[in-house]
Amino acid sequence: MVTRRSLLSGTIAATGAGLLTTGGLTPLLSTRSAQATAPAPAPSGTKPVTVPPPFTVRMPLTPVLAPISTLGGQDTYAVTIKEVAREILPGAQTKVLTYDGHFPGPVLRARSGRKVVIRHRNTLTMPVSVHLHGGNVSPENDGGPMDTFAPNTSRTYTYPNQQDGAGLWFHDHAHHMESEHVFRGLSATYLLSDDTDRSLPLPAGQYEVPIALRDARFDESGQLVYVMDDVFGRTTVLANGRPSPYFEVAARKYRFRLLNSSNMRFFQLRLADGGPLTQIGTDGGLLERPFTTDTVGLSPAERADVIIDFSRYPVGTKIVLENTLGPGTPDQVGKVLRFDVVRTAPDPSRIPGHLRTLPALRPATVQRNIVLSMDEDGRQEPRGFMDGQVWDYQRIDQTVAHGSSEIWTVTNTNKLAPHNFHMHLVQFRVLERNGAPAGPAESGPKDTVRLFPGESVKLHATFDTYRGTYVYHCHLLDHSAMGMMANFRIR
Numbered sequence: 001m002v003t004r005r006s007l008l009s010g011t012i013a014a015t016g017a018g019l020l021t022t023g024g025l026t027p028l029l030s031t032r033s034a035q036a037t038a039p040a041p042a043p044s045g046t047k048p049v050t051v052p053p054p055f056t057v058r059m060p061l062t063p064v065l066a067p068i069s070t071l072g073g074q075d076t077y078a079v080t081i082k083e084v085a086r087e088i089l090p091g092a093q094t095k096v097l098t099y100d101g102h103f104p105g106p107v108l109r110a111r112s113g114r115k116v117v118i119r120h121r122n123t124l125t126m127p128v129s130v131h132l133h134g135g136n137v138s139p140e141n142d143g144g145p146m147d148t149f150a151p152n153t154s155r156t157y158t159y160p161n162q163q164d165g166a167g168l169w170f171h172d173h174a175h176h177m178e179s180e181h182v183f184r185g186l187s188a189t190y191l192l193s194d195d196t197d198r199s200l201p202l203p204a205g206q207y208e209v210p211i212a213l214r215d216a217r218f219d220e221s222g223q224l225v226y227v228m229d230d231v232f233g234r235t236t237v238l239a240n241g242r243p244s245p246y247f248e249v250a251a252r253k254y255r256f257r258l259l260n261s262s263n264m265r266f267f268q269l270r271l272a273d274g275g276p277l278t279q280i281g282t283d284g285g286l287l288e289r290p291f292t293t294d295t296v297g298l299s300p301a302e303r304a305d306v307i308i309d310f311s312r313y314p315v316g317t318k319i320v321l322e323n324t325l326g327p328g329t330p331d332q333v334g335k336v337l338r339f340d341v342v343r344t345a346p347d348p349s350r351i352p353g354h355l356r357t358l359p360a361l362r363p364a365t366v367q368r369n370i371v372l373s374m375d376e377d378g379r380q381e382p383r384g385f386m387d388g389q390v391w392d393y394q395r396i397d398q399t400v401a402h403g404s405s406e407i408w409t410v411t412n413t414n415k416l417a418p419h420n421f422h423m424h425l426v427q428f429r430v431l432e433r434n435g436a437p438a439g440p441a442e443s444g445p446k447d448t449v450r451l452f453p454g455e456s457v458k459l460h461a462t463f464d465t466y467r468g469t470y471v472y473h474c475h476l477l478d479h480s481a482m483g484m485m486a487n488f489r490i491r
């Protein structure tokens, strides 16, 4: 069996090799994937399960969670966290950990200003913690790493939804287990809409499609293989839980709510013909104005709200959404999904030139510097650090005055390893990236920001809602599990 020790020693130095460097795009790797350890053989006598050729399975829509009650001015949900078997690769039943049996994770549709209460029952053999990523919630409802609930117990989380509409998500956060739990399926979409969003003539209903992208690794019996820091082994790309699927669309505009739910994979997406995509939102909701681009980058946990207008393609066109970043070969990880334009449809939707007005930033009174790093000297058992320290749940690393605004300059000092930076509770603004103004994709409220080796970002955050202790961490979940996490306390 591959131990964490043996795998880690070889991977760190190569981690950044297929990724963007500060210098520019590096093409997908073609040789490194050979380093992945061989999968376990299928039980004798059975035919090994293989990843099908791309675009042979249909992309499912994410199932919508139904409330058990909408009384009392709130929506109440009851979710069972359970292990089930689902078809991911054709012909195989893969054991996955799920919210209510759904893989891909379901979508919960919430409205700003209307409370959501979810009771989760844990039927697994491990403790879990459910975190609403991007949510403005009290510390007791945040689902922190140590605030777990045991097997055969339940826990109720209350989400006031006192924040703007945004594509949020919830996922497991039980410390040292979050990485494996999320990999095995404990992740779900939480679409919060507000009046502004709903008043805009954007594509809606069946033309608004949540898509969760991630990578995975399977053995020859079709079971998920989790190995800590498995940078090179996770070479199957899943869109809504299926490998490089196709999705039938009408020749009109669609709004795609993209989420990168991978543990560690960065995606750089483009349409195969280089055609335009219009990005209208990011982690914390709509941008002030849309912009047109030919590529969308998503580090783990980042979201993008993107419109594609298929009316420019004749019916019968098949257009591939590609990923141009490794690790992995273009054959393995380069083909994310294919849009098949199969019919025409009326399109009353429009993309307004102005989407919303963001509040002015308050003057910041405190500046902090945060350094992300991990051992990359080839040692066994590398550790991840925030400011040179491994996470200690009892240590308060930053104390913030309630009501204040601050500027945090966050730097990845590694030479090879990419990271990103996520804060609980707040949506921040990206003021600068590497000393230059942030680009349009980072011009709206964000809760997660990518940091390729050597990169630095300057963030502005206002801490005027809850008091208490929350975490900030690298959202490459294998890294946060290695200690790249810290506590901040608002008082």
Ligand code: C2O
Pocket: 131, 133, 171, 173, 301, 422, 424, 471, 473, 475
């Ligand atoms: Cu997705 Cu601690 O977060």
Ligand code: CU
Pocket: 131, 132, 133, 134, 422, 423, 424, 425
């Ligand atoms: Cu979070």
Ligand code: CU
Pocket: 418, 419, 420, 474, 475, 476, 479, 480, 484
């Ligand atoms: Cu990291």
